[in-house]
Amino acid sequence: MTMRILLIGAGGVGSAFAAIAARRDFYEAIVIADYDEARAARAAEDDPRFASARVDASSEASVAELCRTHAITHVMNAVDPVFNMPIFSGALDAGADYLDMAMSLSQPHPEAPYSKTGVKLGDEQFAAAVEWEQAGRLALVGMGVEPGLSDVFARYAADHLFSEIDELGTRDGANLRVTDEEDNEVFAPSFSMWTTIEECLNPPVIWQDGEWHTTPPFSEPEVFDFPEGIGPVECVNVEHEEVLLMPRWVDAKRVTFKYGLGDEFINILKVLHTLGLDRTEPVRVKAGTGGHCEVSPRDVVAAVLPDPASIGPRMVGKTCAGLWVTGTGKDGEPRSTYLYHVVDNEWTMREYGHQCVVWQTAINPVIALELLATKVWSGTGVLGPEAFDAVPFLRLLEDYGSPWGQRDDEVDGG
Structure with missing residues (x-):
């Protein structure tokens, strides 16, 4: 066909x-x-x-x-x-x-x-x-990439690297910077802000010993050392599909997803939540003509930020998606392996004309x-x-x- x-x-x-x-x-x-x-x-x-x-x-x-x-x-x-x-x-x-x-x-x-x-x-x-x-x-x-490539890595680890898996830990980090015309760093998320708010402010899910449970947003912070020059980034628990997908096909005692958000991003998300700007339910607001209209606060936040598709020329750095697997190797010895995919924004812009985060997805x-x-x-x-x-x-x-x-x-x- x-x-x-x-x-x-x-x-x-x-x-x-x-x-x-x-x-x-x-x-x-x-x-x-x-x-x-x-x-x-x-x-x-x-x-x-x-x-x-x-x-x-x-x-x-x-x-x-x-x-x-x-x-x-x-x-x-x-x-x-x-x-x-x-x-x-x-x-x-x-x-x-x-x-x-x-x-x-x-x-x-x-x-x-x-x-x-x-x-x-x-x-x-x-x-x-x-x-x-x-x-x-x-x-x-x-x-996609996460979920997606990280889940492919889980299958690869189970089939070829590990005889028993203690934890499948997706770890996502970057050293990306977006600047304005005067080279001042600006806040410009590299992915859909609507989706980012959804996954970062919902209760993260963890798979532990045969069942799913939740935890407060931004819990269990840890510093993870990302490869290819990105270096150490603090990562926190975030709700993500890998934790709901991997246990259905791959045996593991624990499955987690942690994202390197950074303090500034976490603080912005907390403020949006405090102000109710993360809500999706429409609210009634005044319109420019003197009447009223209904809008979703989250849609407004997404609309006023730069389009992720447009920020590539003003972005530098690399993004890394990967899976940290711990357990027992095929040889019966303890093993810790990070399977990863790093993409450089300069390369994707030059080769494809698209910024690295959307290209990697x-x-x-x-x-x-x-x-x-x-x-x-x-x-x-x-x-x-x-x-x-x-x-x-x-x-x-x-x-x-x-x-x-x-x-x-x-x-x-x-």
């Missing part, structure tokens, strides 16, 4: 996806769809195999109609996860396979949010697994789609990256010109 992809979202990650995919030949066509069709058209200029369209990502019917109109075989979701379920359901309704880079949203436990889980990330999607299996269709969820679903197109990966139901062989993926990552790394730390076996 010839692969025809519907890419929903032409923002930072979607545009980078298009630029990467333009260099590959495993598909017949890509339709790039966005609520702003002009933005989709700009992203579609990369390749004659690309076309553009307008889509309402909040409408299952709109997604399904586009799929049928363009004979789509695979839907690639590159918008904020608030739209996951309409896109996910629309793809299934149209008989297409589906990929995303962030899973359906969580809802904290109503009485004990910092100790018990409520609705977990991905619960809504996994609830539909049987429906996808019966339809013979695949929903590959969490296939976008390359992974392109690789996954190539593996699906060539039948190296196959499956039905709702599956995470851990459900597939890691080696072909990591080989293709190198073939795309962006190698991964491995650092083995000394362990006291006594």
